[in-house]
Amino acid sequence: PSLVREDLIQKYPTKVAKKRNKSIVINDPETIPEVQANVRTVPGIITQRGCCYAGCKGVVLGPTRDIVNIVHGPIGCSFYAWLTRRNQTRPETPEAENYITYCFSTDMQEENVVFGGEKKLKQAIQEAYDLFHPKAIAIFSTCPVGLIGDDVHAASKEMRDKFGDCNVFGFSCEGYRGVSQSAGHHIANNGVFKHMVGRNNAVKEGKFKLNLLGEYNIGGDAFEIERIFERTGITLVASFSGNSTVGQIENAHTADLNVILCHRSINYMGEMMETKYGIPWMKVNFVGAESTAKSLRKIAEYFGDEELKARVEAVIAEEMPKVKAVIDEIRPRTEGKTAMLFVGGSRAHHYQDLFSELGMTTVAAGYEFAHRDDYEGRHVLPGIKIDADSKNIEELKVTADPELYNPRKSEAELEALKEKGLEINGYEGMMKQMLKKTLVVDDVSHYESERLIEIYKPDIFCAGIKEKYVVQKMGVPLKQLHSYDYGGPYTGFEGAQNFYRDIDRMVNNPVWKLIKAPWQKAENGSSTALEASY
Ligand code: CFM
Ligand code: HCA
Secondary structure: OHHHHHHHHHOOOHHHHHHHHOOEEEOOOOOOOOOOOOOOOOOOOOOOOOOHHHHHHHHHHOOEOOEEEEEEOOHHHHHOOOOOOOEOOOOOOOOOOOOOOOOEEOOOOHHHHHHOOHHHHHHHHHHHHHHHOOOEEEEEEOHHHHHHOOOHHHHHHHHHHHHOOOEEEEEOOOHHHOOOHHHHHHHHHHHHHHHOOOOOOOOOOOOOEEEEEEEOOEOOHHHHHHHHHHHHOOEEEEEEEOOEOHHHHHOHHHOOEEEEOOHHHHHHHHHHHHHHHOOOEEEOOOEOHHHHHHHHHHHHHHHOOHHHHHHHHHHHHHHHHHHHHHHHHHHHHHOOOEEEEEOOOOHHHHHHHHHHHOOOEEEEEEOOOOOHHHHHOHHHHHHOOOOHHHHOOOOOOOOOOOOOOOOOOOHHHHHHHHHOOOOEOOOOOOOOOOOOOOEEEOOOOHHHHHHHHHHHOOOEEEEOHHHHHHHHHOOOOEEEOOOHHHOOOOEHHHHHHHHHHHHHHHHOOHHHHHOOOHHHHOOOOOOOHHHHOO
């Protein structure tokens, strides 16, 4: 791997090489070396990353079906966000509000950029209100809005006060505001926490009540998790934000536990809710059958109820044989194959569980925009230097709510749970789970991914739509782990089975052998000695 690492950076100009050198790391799960992450991309290097607005509007707020999300900006920004993330939703009745299929935009023109767009924004809010009378309207700022200084917060407040029965709030999530989508997650967490959580004190019936944080119902993932919760007797109060409603989120502070699936996009919410309301949070993973079982056991242990524990065990005992039957059928065909995962800020880690269930090894992986704690574990948090780009993003000052703060577990109870091995407020990150000498690459560049493929020739490469066809033209199947290539769900017990079958079809498809990859076309059969040695 050290030769590969050298090879990846040797073509770069000195300054670029120096920078990339710190983001390309040879893993050691024991010592866990430092990875440079959450820093600006080298211009022109062709990153997989998206923007702050994508993280705020597209990722966190987008999946809630009864908010009217108005994009304040040129039409391109809106159109690109229109139904592209496959976050599904299931309204209670055919008549129930669902704005997910709509695309709301102020369609800013040059005139608005020159003379200001607030008037047009207020007109758009009024129009949305008159047409739909929604419970909430959220405004999302795109790049030009920040550059010309439109005050989306003042406009939102003015309209909120005017309507009285519609919660209008804005987000300063201009695309350029951070180094990636990640900034948008933080801004979205702050806004949802300030403007939504805690507005409704109605108490949902249920003995074991939790919120599911960081699950966005891509390809129906949340439906499978809901099915499992229902079977085990766990009550889902709110989901942030797959298959969710405004009402659920306003009610989230009545739950007794927050479980976090995607740590990167929503750990801020877990922290803030703990400080304000006294709800502990716990990292879980419902990607992978074993991880699902483990997460359910963790939840049962947290509530400490014998009946719940028994029900969880019964559900696992019933679901697992079906999973195992599919593994037994498929694993002989997938065993020993290799995968590379370069995805977002959590899936590059979570999906490794599914691959290991198939006997496949992850030889290289990385996130697009995660932070060091997602790679190395949360224990590195105190040591992370806050640079100017991160300082730009507001850190809310949260204190215990004078009326609603109610610690669900005492310090002693939390300590006892930790002693039992239950990781409260923790996340170990991706590297602990990856094998020694595998490669960890943050914000992989286009050139680096091409070289990695040439050198390792993985049996499957996991990334997104921008990478898909380039990689497939190299003769390597690419599985999209953002949209699932229209497949899914992949969570829980049912989802694991779907995934095994899809991967089997891809890695064992004879079509890939019919394509000549660039290295096969090279005169000596392999373009460099380095490639030949792998
Ligand atoms: Fe979390 Fe996500 Fe992801 Fe993410 Fe995303 Fe996504 Fe992703 Mo695409 S919130 S970090 S910003 S799991 S949109 S649902 S698939 S890159 S790995
Ligand atoms: C985003 C959304 C995205 C893009 C996926 C892809 C998603 O980053 O704005 O590049 O294929 O999951 O839809 O991550």
